[in-house]
Amino acid sequence: MTAAEILSTIQAKYPGLQEIPKVLGQARGDELYLSVSAAELHALCQFVRFDPGLSFDYLSFVTSVDWKTHFEVVYYLVSTLHKHKLVLKVKVEDRTNPEVPTISTVWPTADWQEREIYDMMGIKFKGHYNLRRILLPDDWEGFPLRKDYAPKPDRYD
Amino acid sequence: MANETTVPTVAPEVFPQVAPEKGMFISLGPQHPSTHGVLRVAITTDGEIVTSAQPDLGYLHRATEKLAEKRTYPQIIVLTDRLDYLAAMTNNWSFCLAVEKMMAVAIPERADYLRIIVGELQRIASHCVFLGTYGIDIGAFTPFLVAFGRERERILDLFEEICGARLTYNYIRIGGVMADAPEGWEAKVRKFVKEMWGHLKEYDTLLTYNPIFMDRTQNIGKMSQEMAIAWGITGPNLRATGFKADVRKDDPYGLYSKISFDIPVGKQGDCWDRYWVRIQEMRESLKIIDQALDQMQPGDTMGKIAKTFRVPVGEGYAHLEAPRGDLGFYIVSDGTPSPYRMHIRPPSFVNLQILQVLLKGWKVSDVIAILGSIDIVLGEVDR
Numbered sequence: 436m437t438a439a440e441i442l443s444t445i446q447a448k449y450p451g452l453q454e455i456p457k458v459l460g461q462a463r464g465d466e467l468y469l470s471v472s473a474a475e476l477h478a479l480c481q482f483v484r485f486d487p488g489l490s491f492d493y494l495s496f497v498t499s500v501d502w503k504t505h506f507e508v509v510y511y512l513v514s515t516l517h518k519h520k521l522v523l524k525v526k527v528e529d530r531t532n533p534e535v536p537t538i539s540t541v542w543p544t545a546d547w548q549e550r551e552i553y554d555m556m557g558i559k560f561k562g563h564y565n566l567r568r569i570l571l572p573d574d575w576e577g578f579p580l581r582k583d584y585a586p587k588p589d590r591y592d
Numbered sequence: 593m594a595n596e597t598t599v600p601t602v603a604p605e606v607f608p609q610v611a612p613e614k615g616m617f618i619s620l621g622p623q624h625p626s627t628h629g630v631l632r633v634a635i636t637t638d639g640e641i642v643t644s645a646q647p648d649l650g651y652l653h654r655a656t657e658k659l660a661e662k663r664t665y666p667q668i669i670v671l672t673d674r675l676d677y678l679a680a681m682t683n684n685w686s687f688c689l690a691v692e693k694m695m696a697v698a699i700p701e702r703a704d705y706l707r708i709i710v711g712e713l714q715r716i717a718s719h720c721v722f723l724g725t726y727g728i729d730i731g732a733f734t735p736f737l738v739a740f741g742r743e744r745e746r747i748l749d750l751f752e753e754i755c756g757a758r759l760t761y762n763y764i765r766i767g768g769v770m771a772d773a774p775e776g777w778e779a780k781v782r783k784f785v786k787e788m789w790g791h792l793k794e795y796d797t798l799l800t801y802n803p804i805f806m807d808r809t810q811n812i813g814k815m816s817q818e819m820a821i822a823w824g825i826t827g828p829n830l831r832a833t834g835f836k837a838d839v840r841k842d843d844p845y846g847l848y849s850k851i852s853f854d855i856p857v858g859k860q861g862d863c864w865d866r867y868w869v870r871i872q873e874m875r876e877s878l879k880i881i882d883q884a885l886d887q888m889q890p891g892d893t894m895g896k897i898a899k900t901f902r903v904p905v906g907e908g909y910a911h912l913e914a915p916r917g918d919l920g921f922y923i924v925s926d927g928t929p930s931p932y933r934m935h936i937r938p939p940s941f942v943n944l945q946i947l948q949v950l951l952k953g954w955k956v957s958d959v960i961a962i963l964g965s966i967d968i969v970l971g972e973v974d975r
Binding site for chain 2: 462569
């Protein structure tokens with residue numbers, strides 16, 4: 436499917452969903468970018484995963500970006516059957532208690548990737564069965580990939 | 593939203609379970625020689641049968657993604673060398689692909705062929721390490737001396753000649769490659785490729801069809817196709833389940849579309865299939881190197897790119913088929929000399945997750961056979 440066909444298939448079910456348009460002069464791939472609200476995310480993921488025409492069965496990666504005013508969680512989906520791609524972006528406004536529903540129940544591969552985002556940026560994934568730090572020690576203070584993270588001086592500083 | 597109950601879901605057995613309280617607890621690692629680095633697996637067993645396994649990682653964490661935010665783009669190539677240290681060439685390449693995609697620069701044809709040659713040589717070298725260390729895991733020491741100590745050394749000699757380094761190359765640069773191949777290098781590669789065909793036959797007699805090795809690996813650690821895709825498994829581990837997927841074919845980069853090669857696939861996704869697919873991949877790599885050497889013409893090896901450059905505002909994702917699977921770099925740029933955010937999609941980290949469900953139900957003696965067959969590099973798992 437082309438990007439326009441994917442968009443119309445999704446919009447037939449979710450009329451409110453908007454494409455993120457490409458800004459002239461900015462670098463971006465030719466994938467379809469969609470902006471999703473955290474409330475709608477889980478249902479939309481179920482739909483794009485199991486709809487036979489879309490069949491996004493492979494979640495390539497999940498990551499997050501700290502934009503100082505808000506967080507953005509990025510999901511990169513690929514269909515191994517149709518070879519088309521889709522990027523979902525979820526904006527998280529609340530910086531003190533950021534929360535997004537987990538999608539590890541749709542794609543188990545999100546399990547550790549969501550744990551890594553929690554570890555590095557402190558975004559909580561609601562419904563994740565085992566949400567704890569993965570790379571850093573359990574008693575680490577703060578979330579290092581946040582832009583306002585101030586490292587604690589150690590004996591090398 | 594339609595009725596939720598009509599929506600199909602993933603089969604429940606693919607989800608892991610947090611460790612049960614009953615049973616014997618075994619801590620495998622972090623300094624266990626068979627974990628190929630520093631990985632700890634917390635295993636609970638009922639008699640000899642594994643009931644749960646929880647990998648514990650982070651011992652090698654070096655905060656690569658955070659470091660990248662303070663460095664310029666060419667400086668980051670050096671950091672990528674240290675991710676999967678057995679396949680530094682493909683790491684360099686993947687990062688450069690992402691930056692080149694954002695900047696929309698053209699690569700000279702010769703540089704693209706040189707990338708293919710070193711990338712495929714790197715795949716052979718990496719699979720040689722797998723072959724050697726997997727043999728040791730199972731109890732065969734000779735393949736290590738042959739594959740790791742002989743063939744891989746020759747590839748490292750070739751790399752040393754082209755870029756001066758044996759492990760962390762920094763050879764593939766944004767816009768091309770660091771330097772052209774020295775005089776006589778292509779002939780040496782051709783000689784190596786010719787001799788490697790014979791060595792591969794030797795591996796088959798040493799390990800592949802060795803009855804003891806086959807007993808230890810066949811029908812062990814089976815992974816279904818559905819399970820592999822749901823867990824995001826890529827590379828030889830996915831192909832061992834019989835699923836034809838390769839970034840070089842599905843989403844071609846560089847000049848792979850001009851080269852003909854097969855994608856070897858396994859039958860049932862057990863440990864032996866995962867091993868066998870890698871051996872076949874070495875054969876395909878040899879074919880690719882031969883064709884690339886035939887097609888390569890003299891010319892420039894570096895595109896027209898300024899010494900100091902800025903990447904346009906925006907974002908980009910590029911990925912390639914590294915020896916361990918789908919390696920990608922997601923870069924967000926704000927127009928400054930360093931990236932605003934860089935995310936690495938590491939194949940080893942994603943592949944390792946499946947250990948939580950894959951080990952369940954197998955005997956303790958099979959744990960090492962299964963862990964070794966997934967072929968992880970901890971430098972990439974922890975980043």
